[in-house]
Amino acid sequence: xxxxxxxxxxxxxxxxxxxxxxxxxxxxxxxxxxxxxxxxxxxxxxxxxxxxxxxxxxxxxxxxxxxxxxxxxxxxxxxxxxxxxxxxxxxxxxxxxxxxxxxxxxxxxxxxxxxxxxxxxxxxxxxxxxxxxxxxxxxxxxxxxxxxxxxxxxxxxxxxxxxxxxxxxxxxxxxxxxxxxxxxxxxxxxxxxxxxxxxxxxxxxxxxxxxxxxxxxxxxxxxxxxxxxxxxxxxxxx
Amino acid sequence: xxxxxxxxxxxxxxxxxxxxxxxxxxxxxxxxxxxxxxxxxxxxxxxxxxxxxxxxxxxxxxxxxxxxxxxxxxxxxxxxxxxxxxxxxxxxxxxxxxxxxxxxxxxxxxxxxxxxxxxxxxxxxxxxxxxxxxxxxxxxxxxxxxxxxxxxxxxxxxxxxxxxxxxxxxxxxxxxxxxxxxxxxxxxxxxxxxxxxxxxxxxxxxxxxxxxxxxxxxxxxxxxxxxxxxxxxxx
Numbered sequence: 001x002x003x004x005x006x007x008x009x010x011x012x013x014x015x016x017x018x019x020x021x022x023x024x025x026x027x028x029x030x031x032x033x034x035x036x037x038x039x040x041x042x043x044x045x046x047x048x049x050x051x052x053x054x055x056x057x058x059x060x061x062x063x064x065x066x067x068x069x070x071x072x073x074x075x076x077x078x079x080x081x082x083x084x085x086x087x088x089x090x091x092x093x094x095x096x097x098x099x100x101x102x103x104x105x106x107x108x109x110x111x112x113x114x115x116x117x118x119x120x121x122x123x124x125x126x127x128x129x130x131x132x133x134x135x136x137x138x139x140x141x142x143x144x145x146x147x148x149x150x151x152x153x154x155x156x157x158x159x160x161x162x163x164x165x166x167x168x169x170x171x172x173x174x175x176x177x178x179x180x181x182x183x184x185x186x187x188x189x190x191x192x193x194x195x196x197x198x199x200x201x202x203x204x205x206x207x208x209x210x211x212x213x214x215x216x217x218x219x220x221x222x223x224x225x226x227x228x229x230x231x232x233x234x235x236x237x238x
Numbered sequence: 239x240x241x242x243x244x245x246x247x248x249x250x251x252x253x254x255x256x257x258x259x260x261x262x263x264x265x266x267x268x269x270x271x272x273x274x275x276x277x278x279x280x281x282x283x284x285x286x287x288x289x290x291x292x293x294x295x296x297x298x299x300x301x302x303x304x305x306x307x308x309x310x311x312x313x314x315x316x317x318x319x320x321x322x323x324x325x326x327x328x329x330x331x332x333x334x335x336x337x338x339x340x341x342x343x344x345x346x347x348x349x350x351x352x353x354x355x356x357x358x359x360x361x362x363x364x365x366x367x368x369x370x371x372x373x374x375x376x377x378x379x380x381x382x383x384x385x386x387x388x389x390x391x392x393x394x395x396x397x398x399x400x401x402x403x404x405x406x407x408x409x410x411x412x413x414x415x416x417x418x419x420x421x422x423x424x425x426x427x428x429x430x431x432x433x434x435x436x437x438x439x440x441x442x443x444x445x446x447x448x449x450x451x452x453x454x455x456x457x458x459x460x461x462x463x464x465x466x467x468x469x470x471x472x473x
Contacts, residue, residue, distance in 0.1 A: 152450070154446075154450075155331075160327055161327050161328050161330070161331035161446065162331055163331055163334070164328065164331045164332045164446075164450040165332065165334065165450055165452040166449070166450040166451055166452060167451075167452050167454070168287075168288075168451060173287050174283040174284075174286070174287050174429070175280055175281070175282070175283030175284030175285070175286065175287050175288070176284070176287065178280035178281060178283060178284045179266045179271035179272045179277055179280055179281045179284065179455070180262060180266065180280075180281045180282075180283075180284030180285050180288065180289075180453055180455060180456060181284040181287075181288055181453040181454065181455055181456070182454060182455060183266075183269075183271050183455050188454045190454075202336075203335070203336050203337070203461045203464070205461060205462055205465060208269070208462075209455070209458055210458065211335075211457065211458050211461040211462070213334050213335055213336060213457065213461065214336060215331075215334060216330045216331070216339070217331075221334050223334065223454055223457050223458055224454070224458070225454050225455060225458065
């Protein structure tokens with residue numbers, strides 16, 4: 001399946017956020033779920049299983065000055081193999097204007113056995129933009145080894161590189177679950193917090209396999225591995 | 239045929255300060271994740287798959303940039319520094335752990351000192367100035383260019399260094415049999431060659447497109463290691 005979803009959020013001029021554009025197509029359905037705050041919350045509802053090998057799903061997000069957009073998913077997505085072994089791909093392209101804020105807080109991605117998945121995200125933050133960006137990867141469903149998955153994230157701030165990271169798991173990569181990478185943990189993830197107004201802090205150890213890292217730029221990254229999705233979320237909640 | 243300069247730079251006895259770093263092995267041993275030769279093998283596979291492509295690609299890209307400058311007519315136009323600033327910023331964005339950023343810069347500074355005295359060149363002046371030193375792959379890229387090596391050789395030295403640092407640290411930390419460790423390195427040689435060749439092949443790309451592999455435990459354990467009061471290795 002090929003599909004494109006588009007969300008454009010703008011300040012409504014009364015301290016709130018309105019969705020100037022909200023358009024999805026199967027299997028990417030979008031629902032505006034007002035929560036009474038100044039932010040606009042959109043839930044992404046997968047109307048089909050997957051992503052499935054061969055799928056090419058694109059999500060485009062724009063957040064204007066003064067707008068706050070929160071994007072969530074209703075359930076974990078499960079990357080599954082296609083019939084012919086072809087790759088599934090989900091790409092997210094987001095742009096946030098100065099004074100705007102994007103919170104990208106989806107549920108986990110589960111890399112099921114035999115999958116061949118690529119998640120590719122590119123975020124362009126103007127100077128003064130804020131961002132919360134969570135990524136959680138679960139290696140395989142219960143009791144199975146994962147297929148191959150790559151989660152690649154690229155974030156610019158004010159035109160300069162802020163974060164470039166690409167996490168690869170699965171049998172095609174020697175050492176992926178070994179002591180230099182995941183140490184046998186089945187869950188790993190990160191939460192990027194970009195806020196130019198936040199006071200810069202030092203690194204902080206949050207647990208035996210979780211740390212908060214100040215980046216070179218107005219941002220911190222919590223990085224963690226855990227035995228399961230629940231424990232992982234404990235480190236990445238905010 | 240490889241030159242003697244290539245052997246000098248790849249040699250662990252070259253005074254570049256690399257012996258002070260275990261590349262995360264000390265922390266992995268302390269956490270009980272590496273206890274024996276099989277654990278070291280798995281650790282080194284991870285270092286080769288995740289750290290080596292990034293380090294070798296940035297070394298090769300820096301080498302290529304520096305070699306082109308070295309062949310161009312000599313002038314000190316400030317625009318010549320721009321490609322190095324971009325490489326520095328892109329590598330910084332790939333190094334999320336402050337402890338690893340510092341370890342890379344400290345090793346870069348030590349290598350730069352040794353390189354400048356061994357193969358004097360005006361190319362070193364293009365490296366971005368930073369109080370903790372240039373990132374190690376940038377320092378290595380410029381040093382290999384000053385030494386007259388090829389882009390492939392520069393990538394090879396970088397990938398090889400990713401392997402040998404923790405391998406020699408393993409002998410000290412775990413008391414492993416050095417012959418068995420050498421045997422392990424020989425078995426990993428083919429994988430190391432492939433990663434070096436792939437890195438050299440992408441050296442011409444824009445720095446944004448270079449590999450960005452992240453290994454969560456490398457970042458996490460580097461920060462935990464940095465909080466220890468007593469440690470054998472700097473990283």
